[in-house]
Amino acid sequence: MKDHVAHRNTKQRTIILEELTKLTSHPTATELYNIVRKRLPKISLGTVYRNLELLTENGIIQKLELAGNESRFDAMAVRHNHVRCVECGRVDDLMDIPDDPLIERPAIIDGYRIEGYNLEFYGVCPHCYKKSKGK
Amino acid sequence: MKDHVAHRNTKQRTIILEELTKLTSHPTATELYNIVRKRLPKISLGTVYRNLELLTENGIIQKLELAGNESRFDAMAVRHNHVRCVECGRVDDLMDIPDDPLIERPAIIDGYRIEGYNLEFYGVCPHCYKKSKGK
DNA sequence: CTCATTGCAAATGATTTGCAAGAAA
DNA sequence: TTTCTTGCAAATCATTTGCAATGAG
Numbered sequence: 120m121k122d123h124v125a126h127r128n129t130k131q132r133t134i135i136l137e138e139l140t141k142l143t144s145h146p147t148a149t150e151l152y153n154i155v156r157k158r159l160p161k162i163s164l165g166t167v168y169r170n171l172e173l174l175t176e177n178g179i180i181q182k183l184e185l186a187g188n189e190s191r192f193d194a195m196a197v198r199h200n201h202v203r204c205v206e207c208g209r210v211d212d213l214m215d216i217p218d219d220p221l222i223e224r225p226a227i228i229d230g231y232r233i234e235g236y237n238l239e240f241y242g243v244c245p246h247c248y249k250k251s252k253g254k
Numbered sequence: 255m256k257d258h259v260a261h262r263n264t265k266q267r268t269i270i271l272e273e274l275t276k277l278t279s280h281p282t283a284t285e286l287y288n289i290v291r292k293r294l295p296k297i298s299l300g301t302v303y304r305n306l307e308l309l310t311e312n313g314i315i316q317k318l319e320l321a322g323n324e325s326r327f328d329a330m331a332v333r334h335n336h337v338r339c340v341e342c343g344r345v346d347d348l349m350d351i352p353d354d355p356l357i358e359r360p361a362i363i364d365g366y367r368i369e370g371y372n373l374e375f376y377g378v379c380p381h382c383y384k385k386s387k388g389k
Numbered sequence: 390c391t392c393a394t395t396g397c398a399a400a401t402g403a404t405t406t407g408c409a410a411g412a413a414a
Numbered sequence: 415t416t417t418c419t420t421g422c423a424a425a426t427c428a429t430t431t432g433c434a435a436t437g438a439g
Contacts, residue, residue: 184321184322185321186319186320186321186372186374187319187325190322202363202364202366202368204366205369211364211366213363213364228337228348228375229337229346229348230379230380230383231337231339231346231375231377231378231379231380232377232378232383233337233375233376233377234340234376234377234378235375235376235377236373236374236375236376237321237372237373237374237376238371238372238373239321239371239372240363240366240368240370240371241368241369241370241371241372242366242367242368242369242370243366243367243369244365244366245365245366248365248367
C-alpha cells in the first residue's frame with residue numbers, strides 16, 4: 120500500500136519492534152505499550168498502535184485479529200496457527216498443526232475469489248485447567 | 255448458563271427473531287435494529303443486543319464473531335462456514351465446505367483442552383469482483 | 390404480585406484521528 | 415528544508431450497563 124513512502128527509523132519504532140521480538144506472549148497493543156514505556160516513558164499508546172499497524176503492513180510482524188477479542192501482535196512473520204485460552208485470554212503458538220488441508224481448497228468458491236482464511240483454536244490452557252481441577 | 259431462569263416471550267424478542275429468520279444476509283446488530291424498528295419504532299439498540307445475546311446463548315441463533323470486524327448474526331443454528339468479502343464486508347454461507355478435517359484433530363494440543371475453533375474465509379465477492387474489473 | 394425485560398442515556402473499551410511541535414533524511 | 419512521526423487529547427465505533435418504568439406469567 121505504502122511501498123513508495125519512505126519510512127523513517129525512529130527510536131519509537133525500533134524499540135517497539137525490539138520489545139515485541141523478545142516476547143512469545145503475543146501481547147495486545149496496550150500490554151506492549153506498558154513494556155515499551157519502561158524504556159520510553161513519554162511514548163503514547165497512539166504511537167504504539169500506529170507502528171504496529173505499519174509493521175504489519177510491511178509484513179514484519181503479524182496482527183492476530185481474534186474473533187470477538189482484542190488484537191494481539193506476533194513478531195514471527197511466518198504463518199502459523201494459534202490457540203486462545205477461553206479462561207485467561209492468553210494466546211499460544213501451535214507450530215505442530217499444519218494448515219495444509221485448508222490451503223488445498225479451491226481458490227474460487229461460490230463465486231468468491233478466496234484470498235485466505237482465519238483459523239483460530241480455542242480451549243483451556245494447561246494453567247487454567249490445573250486451577251479448575253482444584254475446585 | 256441461565257437454563258433455570260424463565261425467559262419471557264416479549265414482542266421485541268419475537269419480532270427480532272422473526273426478522274432475522276427472514277434474512278440470509280447475516281446482519282449486524284445495528285442493521286437488524288433498523289429493520290426491526292420498522293415494526294417496533296420505539297425499540298432500542300440495547301434491546302436488540304440483549305436479545306441477540308440471549309438467543310445465541312440458547313442456541314437458537316448463531317453469533318458470528320469475525321476477526322477484526324463487527325459481529326453478525328445468523329438464524330441458522332446448524333454449524334457451517336462463512337466467507338466475508340474484503341471489499342464490501344458482506345458475509346455469505348459456505349454450505350459446501352465440510353469442516354471435518356479440523357474436527358478430527360486431537361482434543362488436546364500442547365496441553366490445551368481444545369474446545370473448538372473459528373474458521374472464516376475471506377476474499378472478493380462476485381459483485382465486487384465484477385466492479386473491480388470495470389476499472 | 391414478581392421479576393424478567395425494556396427504553397434511554399451514560400459508560401466502557403479498543404482503536405483511530407486531528408493537529409501543532411519535533412526529528413529523521 | 416521537507417515531510418514523516420510523535421504526543422496529546424478528543425473522537426469514533428461497537429457493545430455494555432445502570433436504572434426506573436413496564437409488562438409477562
